[in-house]
Amino acid sequence: MPSTSVLQQEFASALRASQSHPPRSFRHWIEQEIIIPDGPYVGEAFRIERQPVHGLWIDQVDDPEWQDLVFTAVTQFGKSLLAHVFPILYHACELGQSVTWGLPNADMANTKWQQDFRPVLEASPTLRKLMPRSGSGSRNGSVKDDLMLANGSILHVQSVGESDSGKGGFTSPIGAVTEANAFSRSGGKSKEGDPLRQVRARARAYKRRMRRLYVEGTLTEDDALPWLLREDSTQSEIVSPCPHGCGFIAPDWDQLVGWQNARSEIEAARLSHWICPQCEKKITEKQRLKSLLDAVLLHRGQKIDKRGKVTGPRPETTRLWYHAKPWANLLLEPADIGAEEWSCEQIPEDTEERISAEKERAQFRWARTYRPPALDGELRIDRTGVAARAIELAHGILPNDVGLVSVGYDLGDHVGWFAVLCSRVNGSLHVPVYGQFDIHSDRARPDIAILSAMKEQLPFLRAGIAKAAGGSLRPHFVGVDVGHEQTAGWNFAKDRAVNPTQSLDQWVMPMRGRGETQMESRKYVCPKNTGSMIRMIDPDRLWYIEWVKKANAFEMHWDSDKFKFRVQQGLCLPVGTPGAISLHAGTKNVHSKLARHVTNERLVFEHVPGQKPRGRWHRFGNNHWFDCLAEAYVGLCRMGYQPPALPKQMADLDEQLATQETPAPDPQPTVDQAPISPNRKKINSWFQDQG
Known part of the structure; x- marks a missing residue:
């Protein structure tokens, strides 16, 4: 009957209206929605055939296994549209998700919106309906803060320089960063981690499999994004x-x-x-x-x-x-x-x-990182090369031809790190063991907790390290960094159970590195003469031992610039040659964390036309085992190891430091800062004669 026919038609119409439309794939969405807004193909549909390799990226976006997708390319390749604009609009328009929009600075949001996002939205008959209807970005207005599309999806602007309080209140499973180089280091107002981690943090409320981060940018330098993300990636x-x-x-x-x-x-x-x-x-x-x-x-x-x-x-x-x-x-x-x-x-x-x-x-x-021309002896150290320096000697075993053994400790409030370095007959070096241990500052004051943790290391130090042919050898030198918590290091070295007598040859020595990257902003300056405070000076002037009056303890000051260079140099030299450092045996990735520590600090030479290259250390992450190895290297030299000669540019670095401002003096007087009486000079001379 006619009435039944009308009822059936209305019911069918209602069913069609209530049907959910499953989201399209990224490829189908681009092919069906994107119209080129400008350029030689303006007004035409986006066709992957014009740049075939675009399809390789688009298909990877559709792969749910990827959580981070890093895109870098040559200029004029379309990377900003393909790796930033399109993914953001796909998640916001097609999937209805809000996105954390990472930008180098907040002022850039309006420029990006007006030049990249708005033209794409307006060119598409479907997407233009989703333009913001009120607030930021609506009615051709400028974008000063977060903007909301017509479907309710929010684009949350998060810039590098934004204060931490402006970042924590927004959560989204999707993040997208453009001009990634700007996200390599924190802005001046932020006390949180690096800016990229702050973008990631907005997705912490979502399960791991639901998160996704897009990173797009031009390659600039080895120590900047996006290149820093390459090592732990597919390297496709x-x-x-x-x-x-x-x-x-x-x-x-x-x-x-x-x-x-x-x-x-x-x-x-x-x-x-x-x-x-x-x-x-x-x-x-x-x-x-x-x-x-x-x-x-x-x-x-x-x-x-x-x-x-x-x-x-x-x-x-x-x-x-x-x-x-x-x-x-x-x-x-x-x-x-x-x-x-x-x-x-x-x-x-x-x-x-x-x-x-x-x-x-x-x-x-060429889509490469820029590397200045290498100077004579300049290092090209990388994590992969460091991690591959393992030899057949097992973990915790010294070689039979071992000479000297030295240990370096780097101490924090909650974790301590150590590394053992030994010399061999042929002049090469070997790392038989390194590790970390807990420091329970939650149970006691930091200085007490650190002292207690170090005393727990005594059985390991006294027992020594096993030799391949049998027996064991106790470390000849133990260096403890006092740059963080000096009282604990001093008290440990003064403990009679550790050092029965305090002398220049004591077993455990508090150490303080000086260099371009130290927290104290102190450059290393070696005294010219020994005296009441300065008790011993290295013939090469790379370390000296000082009596710290207020601590009633010895302390060794060392040139961190030079010894850290020697560690990295040793990790670049062919294994088995004088000065080369090898690592204990292990699986493929066993040394990956150590490799990160020793490459997270690099000596960078700035090339200025008409002048000598200027060197400065730059730190990019945790470097605790790097500090430990450098301290252990100092200990070997203190005990008589002869390292390879430093290259010319390190001598040039000495000349640079000599012409720079002299650092502020230590609180306690030294021989160069206070006059010494004739009787005191005789006493000092007697101490020197006694060794």
Whole structure:
């Protein structure tokens, strides 16, 4: 009957209206919603075929296994849209989720919104309906704080310089950071961790599998984001088949040729072309396009055969690393890059203009971190190389040809760290054991808790360390850092059960490192002569022993710049050579944490045209075992170990420090600060004669 027909139609209409629409994948959402807002393809739908390797990234966004997705690429690749704008809009518009929007500064929010987000929303018939209807960003207004889309999703602006109180009240499972380099270090008002961790913290209310963080930025330096995230990631590489059948390849810097022999910029553009890194045959632009249509994202440890079959498991990490180099960028031809390369080479070396051009070449043109030209002896230390220095000697075992054994301790309120370093007959060094222990400052005052924890170390120190051939050897020197809690270190060294008599040769020695990165902001200055307070000076002037009157104890001051350099130098030299440091045996990742500690502090030389490079240590994270190894190294030298000579730039560092402002004196007088009576000089001389 007609009435039944109408009722059925209304019921069907109601069912259709009540149906839920499952969210589309990131790929489908982009293909169906995104309209290019400007540029040569303005008004056209976003097509992945224009830049085929974009599809590799888009498919990874759809993979729920990734929690962190790091995107870096050459300039003019579309990384800001693809890795920042699109993911934020996808989560906010399609999935209805709020997003923590990480920006270098709050003022940048309006610029990003007006230039990147608003045009994309307005160009799409569907997305423009979700424009903010009130508040920040509505009615073409500026964005000064958080903005809310029409569907209720919030974009919470979180900047690097924002105070901590402005960050803690917002929670969201999704975070997105642009210009990641700015998030490498905390802003001046923040007492929390680094800015990237603060963005992560907004997702702590959600289960781990629900969280996601997008990090986008240009590579700048080794000690800055996003490069710092690479090591614990998939370290994926974009590879594509060679047109000549060599297999899958990833041409880089050395494979762009032709421009090197050009006589002009125009000739450089004309001659530039890609070659295969394996067969070295020329690759035309048509061949490159066809090759990139079959590109594959190859993760760390995986292999791919000529047919494109990938073998090997995916790395055990939840962090994806996507790195697009010039080969993968079809928006630029070899002529564009070759002309710029030729122009860069025409600039005189050691000039400000050349340094700027080299930075531009590395960071923008080749998607690499900028590294200044290496000086003679300058270190190139990395975590992977450090972790791979294990030899067959088991954990806690000394080599049979052991000479001297030294231990260094670094102490905090809740945790203590130690490392043992021993010398061998051939002049090389070995780390048989290192570790950490608890300090219960929650049960007692920090100085008492630290002293108690150190006394618990005495059985380990007195028992010694086992030798491979049998027997054991007690450490010849034990250094205890007193930079954090000096009273505990002094009292431990003065304990008669530890050091029966206080002398220059006592077993346990309180130590205080001085250098460019020390908390006291004190540079190391070695006294010229011994006296009532200065009891012993290293012949190389890298350490000295001082009598601290107020503590009634000896204290060893040492040049942290030089000895930390020696530790890192030892971790770079070939294993078995004089000064080289090896590590005890273990599984592949057993030394990964130690590797982080010893590389979290680096000596950086600033290159200024017309001047000697200026060195300064920069610290990026925990370095406790690095301090322990440096202290142990000082102890070996104190007991007679002869280290390799320092390279020239470390001597130049001495000259720099000599011309800088002299640090404030210690509270207690030294021989250079107070006059000494003739009788006191005789007493001092007698002490020296007695050793």
